[in-house]
Amino acid sequence: MTRWHPADPVAVPGSYGEPGLTEEFWAAAAEHVLVRPVCRACGSSFFPPLIACPHCVAQDWEYRRSAGRGTIYSCAVVHKAPSPEFETPYPLAIVDLDGEGWGLLTTIVDAPSPRIGDQVEVTWREAGDRVLPAFRPVSTR
């Protein structure tokens, strides 16, 4: 596991959207499993979790496991952090999960200057009592 710095801000489950939407995401993350909402009506993936699928507005979806392989959609190295908890520089990124139709805001680790289009895979880092998804370059060995 990639170690992050100890004073990382903690992700608070339930701080986005309706209560009960995100606990399963974080429980899976604690097991190093990346999941995302998938609509049972239209099959679309989406993120962040909402009460209804943003593609068909069905209120019927479930978390399904992601393969965790993705491509950097955009990436920007942060040199001046919004709060002192973050050790700079760090690459903030949007990663699109390959073939799954969803993406998320995340950070890139083990790559000092990641580029748009780079292939990455999910890894996990501890932040307080929570485990956060991050992405690292796909190992070519």
Place this chain on the structure above:
Amino acid sequence: MSLSDIAVVGVGVTQQARRLERTSLQVSLDAAKLAVADAGLTFADLDGIAARWPGPGGTVFLPGSADWAGMLGVPVRWIGDSYPQGVPALLDAAAAISAGLCHTVLITGGQAGVLGGGRVASYTQPRNEFVEPFGAFTAAHFALVAQRHLRRFPHVRQGAAEIAATIRTIGSANPDAVLYDRGPFTAQTILDSSGVVDPFRLLDLCLASEGGAAIVVTTVERARDLRHRPVRVLGGGMEWIRQQYVDAVRYEQVWSIGADAAARAFGMAGLTPSDVDCAQVYDVNSFEVARQFEALGFCDVGEGTDFAASAGIGLDGKLPTCTDGGLMSFSHIGWGAPTLKIAEAVRQLRGTCGDRQVPGARVALAAGAGSGAQYYNLVLLGTD
């Protein structure tokens, strides 16, 4: 009545500074007093207010939430209370007045006593489980958009620095600007400033400062009896794609945000971009200024910086832009900042801007928010 029967008749801009020993509510009230006096009115003449209001049961929505009717002692017929700022507040008020719900509306807001110690206003960095732990913040969302644009159009980096230098140099000459007398700036000054989040340097980005801004809106008919030449609402448009600063922002969705709103606004006004005498675009960063020239129809995608260079966006250019120094040098006061854009547009159209006056300005554009915010709005204002 239609939009063009509505006019801005009062503007109030308080002192703007890095930090003020005031509260958001105090500066919002200060600005309100200035705007009402500027119009030659009293609070008793108002019958509509767009400002932050308490919710049910007295719930307080910070910053600057208050029982404005109670505070001013004016029972009103209309309030705009969702997110009252700049263009949306003006267009909502104009619609309400056109519909006969009220006749004279105060729009006010600002921030003070909320910054300090390197803090940013809380709404720019939501305490959200999918944002906060990754170290995202307002400028970073815009950066994720700019990075994709830069990959398509690498020359934009230099051109954006030239835009920032021009706007900051205008601000340096404005004694009311927070960054008065800090210039002149060159593109190299911008590029040599410290890095914040790629591709932005510190001087590519707007200020975070404090102060208040307010305007008063009424019918053109009532405006004829007031102090200043009325400034008409000629056209306007708004677009929202998603909430701000939470969802991963998609360059392809947001780079041209505002294009549809602009087409509608120009259509409503019977004008084209070449009719605009000054552009108070929303300069949260230098790339956004170029982006708006594209979305607003001044040029094609990828040409925003070239347009700025060839047309000229300084006070002596063909399209003087951010003529008070903008959010980069004049002030950025959070949700009050969009109203600053309208205030400057109105002053230019009145011809009262002194050294920074655009000679003969008849049509002005004012705008709010941008690509990383996932919403955008603009208004075209004019004098007869």
